[in-house]
Amino acid sequence: MKRTRILVVGGFILYGLGAVESIGAPPRCNQLFKVFHHRVEARPGSVPFLELGKLIFSFASEPKIDLLNSAARSGNQCQRTFFFPMMEVANSECKEMLYSIARTTISPYKISFDIINKPVQGLRFTVTYDHEKVGMTYAVMESAGEHKRLIITFYDKDQIKKIKNAQESVLRTAYQVRKPGIIVDCGHGGSDCGASGYYNLSEKEVNLEVGMYVANLLRKKGFDVFLTRSADVAIALDERTVMTDHNKAAAILISIHSNAAPNIYASGIETFFFDISHHCSGADKQSRLLKAVLYDRCSKSQLLAQNIHQSVLAYARHKQPEVIDRKVKQSFLQVLVGSAVPSTLVELGFLTNKQEAALIKDKHYKMLLAAGICEGIIRYFEQC
């Protein structure tokens, strides 16, 4: 089988994707498990975002990728077609994700999918966009122990030009706004209950209650707050990161969760951020600019995670002096990978640990954790 190697897209050099040889063995299909479309819908007059959107595919193993036609152009419109040979859609939920992405009408680019049966089984994916305005990069993300992810990022070429023409100091402040807005994401909801544990605690309820306290505290401090949910409803992970008019000044995203483990003795607080540095390559000028922005966001995410983590721990210790510090860690959690702003996810404690669950059951402890999150956010804005 021919080796496939796609390195340059829209002037960006990314990962080479080596096709896996399968000599002698019967061909086995790779599987697509999930596709998320993290849209950025900044309206005129709102804060400009570098990204216009991200498509994140989760495959069982590293995908083979064939670029069928190279940028067929009519006027400024350009079309790119990718073919994933020997690929099947794993289940009906994933099929519905594909259909729903194709139904989304988003002005800067259009996406369509076809499930192909002959002559080679596979999945065809076509994207149409104005190449004067839209750039595209893609990379396979190595995430040990998880599915292989392909991330396709659409970005605003005007923003790249502005950054290119700007001084380093402008680059650093490109995404700062005078009155920062904050997305508070209460994890899970509706049919997705998240973890459960002692005292009939349900993660979706704990997350919502803490998130509501956080939103109240932040609003009292004058921040614009957008809650991804304020009731017991299911929200897709890519819907949680959508930038719309409601949160046009969003500067950060904080996702609130509670933990569970088979080991009932596991306890403590841990906080995650997504470290882009292992998943970004490229040496040309535009790649370096894009990377600089992504690294800047990544270091802000880390700073946000550290501030929230330290502050939540300090507040928790008022009631639980022995609370375990499970540290700040890097993670591939979907909501963090998909976010277009600095973001962090905090796990407030284990519902499966009887002692910690007893604390989390208590309203005052949840209010303490919320105060810790709020203070961490304020400290973050003081530092960046």
Ligand SMILES: [Zn+2]
């Ligand atoms: Zn969770």
